[in-house]
Structure formats: structure tokens, C-alpha cells
Amino acid sequence: MALRLPGQWVWDSWFVFDGQKHHAFYLQASRGLLDPNRRHRNVTVGHAISNDLKSWTVVADALAPSESPAPDSWTTWTGSVVRDEAGLWWMFYTGTSREDAGERQTVCAATSPDLITWTKVTNLPVAAADTRWYKTLAAGFDNEPFRDPWVFKLPGQSEWTMLITAGSPKANSRREEAVMGVAKSKDLINWQIQAPLGAPGQGFGETEVFQFEIIDGVPILLFCCSSQWISDERKAAGEIGGVYSLPVSADLSDVDFKRAVLFPDTSLYASRLVQDTNGGWNLIAFLNNVNGEFVGELCDPIPVTADPVKGLVPKV
Known part of the structure; x- marks a missing residue:
């Protein structure tokens, strides 16, 4: 496998290329916890480096929780x-x-000159849910989802866009509340929260770990959803949750999660699209449950392409 650690479970990951090497950042927790469900509250951000997206050298951890009080004092x-x-x-x-x-999720930030040593910015968090459009504790909800920030620039735009996992306060039920949070910034530190894309009631209770890329000319929105948060209609169609892709317009003006397509390999979760040095696109995700047991390691890169209707598909 691309990245399996003997002492830690590995799950959600994100990647960046520095011009010479690929860097993987990932959530990790000690296998000594015994129960993989405990990993979420006992987590640090690990870091590994690779030439080929297959063989990884683990280096010093990137981030750990702050001392209390802080918006990241737990995870x-x-x-x-x-x-x-x-x-x-x-x-x-x-x-x-x-x-x-642990019920309020916010977006924090850190900076680095070399991708190795990270310094958290002051005045955290840099972005938080706005009660006008999103569930918040302040509005009386029992949790405040606002997580998994994906930061990038849309084609032709100079400002930065952030996509965020969020919940709508207008949903009829918990299993229908998923929306995609949006924020904009010119300088990466000052963020303006905007109305969400998508709408409650589009088939998902959670849409996690967003990513936007243009794959072989097709704009794709990537996300994941576990089995307990997909609609009855999708379950009736035989879906069990996993990695989903959604063909969209390049300006994200037509986000409708009802058109999302499940990726064939449902053992994968929290996937990322990563471009190799030859320009090809690959899917990398963690192995979730196999034969009823949590695995907790990253898969080898899976070459993929995209179809305007079928979304993300394995490349043959």
C-alpha cells in the first residue's frame, strides 16, 4: 500500500507538490487506542514525502492540537x-x-516556508459558520459542522475560494442537511463567508472532504459520504456510501448533489485527486472498512479520468 504505518492508523489526507517532490499530510492516531472509533479525538497531522506517490518517507509531524483555550485545543x-x-x-x-x-468546528491556518516547520497564525479561527446560512451552536443546534477546508482558485479568478463541509439550518432532517460551505479571500487571512452551494434535501446528510479539479477537461467536484448519511433513495438503489464525484460547471454555478455519482470502489473514503509528474490524474484515499474491519492506510494511486455524466471513473 502507498502509506501504511505500523503504529498509527491513517485516514483523511491532502497533498501538495513542491516542484520536485510530493508531500502528503494526513490524519493519524495510535493503533494503541485499540478502538478505531477513538482515533477522531486523539489525532495529529502527519507528513510524508514521495517521488512517485507510491513510496513514502515519513518525516516530522506537521501539526498537533494547541493548549487550551484555543479553537483547535482538542483536534x-x-x-x-x-x-x-x-x-x-x-x-x-x-x-x-x-x-x-468538540461540537464546534472552525477553520484554522498555519504557515510554513518549507512545508516542514509550521507556525499557526494568530487570531484563530480564520473562518467560522455564519448563522445566516449554516448550523451553529449559537443558533441552538447541538453541533456546528464547518470543516475540511479546500482552498484553491477557480479558473480565471484572482481571489481564493474555500469549500467547506457544512450543514443547513433549514433541513427537514439530519439526513438531508448537507450543503457546501463557501468563503472567499484576497489574502488568505481575511475570509468572507458566503451562502452555500447545493441545498438541503439533495440526498446527503454529510458531504465531506471537498475538492474541485478539472480532470481531462471535465470540471469535477469530489466528496465523500458514509452510509448513515445517504438518502433512502440512494440506499434503495444499492448504494452504501463512499467516494462521490459530481460534474459541475467551471464556475460552480450548477451544484446539484442529486447528480453525484458513487465511485466503483466503495472500500475507499476521503479521497483526493493528485496529479503525477507526467500530468496524469490519480485518486488516493484511505482504506476504510474491509470485511467489517477498519483498515486505516492510504491506497496506491488509482489512475482516473472524468466523464461529463459518469463523473470520476478509473482509467483503463
Whole structure:
């Protein structure tokens, strides 16, 4: 497998290429916890480097929770990495705090000159759910989903876009509340929260780990959803959850999750699209449940392409 650690489970990951080598950042937790469900609250962000997306050298961990009080005093969850115009690397990640009993999720950030040593920015968080459009604790909900920030620039735009896992306060039920949170920034530190894309009631209770890429000319929105959060209609069609893709317009003006397509390999979860040095696109995800047991390791890169109707498909 691409990345299996003897002492840690590995799950959600995100990748960046520095011009010479690929860097993987990933959530990890000790296998000594015994119960894989405990990993979510006992997590750090690991870091490994590769020439080929297959053989990885583990280096020093990138991030760990802050001391209380802080928005990331309990966990440092899934994120993404970009490089600004001055050459500084920015990691955006999800924080939860002990002060909020872990129920409030916000977007935090750290910077690095070399992708190795990371310094958290001051005045965290950099983005949080707005009660006008998203579920919040302040509005009386029992949790505040606002996580998995994917930061990038849409084609032809100079400002940065952030896509976020979020929940709508207008949903009829928990299993219908998923929307895609959106924020915009000109400088990566000051973010303006915007109305979500998609709408509640489009087939999902959670849409996690977003990514936008143009794959062989087809704009694709990638996300995942576990079995307990997919609609009865999708379950009736035989779906059990996993990795989903959604063909969209290049400006994200037509996001309708009802058109999302399940990727064939349902043992995978929290996938990323990663371009190799030859320009080909690959899917990398963690192996989730196999034969009823959690695996917790990253798969080898799976070459993929995209179809305007079928979405993301294995390349043959």
C-alpha cells in the first residue's frame, strides 16, 4: 500500500507538490487506542514525502492540537495546502476545542516556508459558520459542522475560494442537511463567508472532504459520504456510501448533489485527486472498512479520468 504505518492508523489526507517532490499530510492516531472509533479525538497531522506517490518517507509531524483555550485545543482535522504569491505555504485545517466539547468546528491556518516547520497564525479561527446560512451552536443546534477546508482558485479568478463541509439550518432532517460551505479571500487571512452551494434535501446528510479539479477537461467536484448519511433513495438503489464525484460547471454555478455519482470502489473514503509528474490524474484515499474491519492506510494511486455524466471513473 502507498502509506501504511505500523503504529498509527491513517485516514483523511491532502497533498501538495513542491516542484520536485510530493508531500502528503494526513490524519493519524495510535493503533494503541485499540478502538478505531477513538482515533477522531486523539489525532495529529502527519507528513510524508514521495517521488512517485507510491513510496513514502515519513518525516516530522506537521501539526498537533494547541493548549487550551484555543479553537483547535482538542483536534486538528482535515485540510489543504496552498502557496501564496510570495512563496509562503499555507495549511488550512479543521479545529475543534475542548471549550466547546468538540461540537464546534472552525477553520484554522498555519504557515510554513518549507512545508516542514509550521507556525499557526494568530487570531484563530480564520473562518467560522455564519448563522445566516449554516448550523451553529449559537443558533441552538447541538453541533456546528464547518470543516475540511479546500482552498484553491477557480479558473480565471484572482481571489481564493474555500469549500467547506457544512450543514443547513433549514433541513427537514439530519439526513438531508448537507450543503457546501463557501468563503472567499484576497489574502488568505481575511475570509468572507458566503451562502452555500447545493441545498438541503439533495440526498446527503454529510458531504465531506471537498475538492474541485478539472480532470481531462471535465470540471469535477469530489466528496465523500458514509452510509448513515445517504438518502433512502440512494440506499434503495444499492448504494452504501463512499467516494462521490459530481460534474459541475467551471464556475460552480450548477451544484446539484442529486447528480453525484458513487465511485466503483466503495472500500475507499476521503479521497483526493493528485496529479503525477507526467500530468496524469490519480485518486488516493484511505482504506476504510474491509470485511467489517477498519483498515486505516492510504491506497496506491488509482489512475482516473472524468466523464461529463459518469463523473470520476478509473482509467483503463
